[in-house]
Amino acid sequence: xxxVYNDLFYDLKGSKTxxxxxxxxxxxxxxxxxxxxLSLYREVPPPADSPPDTxxxxxxxxxxxxxxxxxxxxxxxxxxxxxxxxxxxxAAIEELPKEHTVGTFRVVNLSSHSTAxxxxxxxxxxxPQASTIVPFSPGPAAxxxxxxxxxxxxxxxxxxxRLSANLRAYCV
Numbered sequence: 001x002x003x004v005y006n007d008l009f010y011d012l013k014g015s016k017t018x019x020x021x022x023x024x025x026x027x028x029x030x031x032x033x034x035x036x037x038l039s040l041y042r043e044v045p046p047p048a049d050s051p052p053d054t055x056x057x058x059x060x061x062x063x064x065x066x067x068x069x070x071x072x073x074x075x076x077x078x079x080x081x082x083x084x085x086x087x088x089x090x091a092a093i094e095e096l097p098k099e100h101t102v103g104t105f106r107v108v109n110l111s112s113h114s115t116a117x118x119x120x121x122x123x124x125x126x127x128p129q130a131s132t133i134v135p136f137s138p139g140p141a142a143x144x145x146x147x148x149x150x151x152x153x154x155x156x157x158x159x160x161x162r163l164s165a166n167l168r169a170y171c172v
Contacts, residue, residue: 002078005088008040008061021077026170038064038075040088064090072097076110076172093131093172105134105169111147117171118144138165145171 008019012033019040021027033039040063043056063086066073072095080089091110100106109115109126116125117134120141124132145157163169 005077007042009043009058010038010040021075026074032066032071032073036066036068038062038066038090038092040064040077040090060086062086062088062090064092066092067094074170096133099133100168102166102168103135103138105136105171107132107134107171110172114148116144116146116148116153118142118146136163136169138163138167143171 002023004022006020008021009016010019010030010033011017012031017030019027019030039060041058041060044059045056046054062077064075064077066075073092074095075090075092077088077090080087093108096106105117105119107117107124107126108131109128112128114125114127116123119134119136122134122136124134126132140160140162142160143157144155144159146153146155148154
């Protein structure tokens, strides 16, 4: 969701797997680890006075709970707030290839507030932690996202995009 992560790893069947993630789009597909928790770590080099064969230390930077009912997930990462136990927060959403097809927007509300997503004249409301799929027609479209905090709605995104006929889009 925010930043570029090019120094992360996770263990898969006893082997270290390198991860690259950025906010510019979805990364390549990675094999899913066993269990329901994805533990991402950085490697910290050993101190300079360590013996020559000393291996780097694993420093866990994110723990992401994977959906139990999905074989494919999209993992979202962002810097954690100052009081968080780990420096990166993550969330995993189940991939829905049969429902989220070409010509649709997958809208996911990860916040604790109600949200509204507008694509042209089509407006959908989402409860906290909910998601929906919104069909679209190719061409230019106005996109707006509002969050309901307290009594008023607050517009948090207002932009325009060009939707192509072969696009599957996300709004998180």
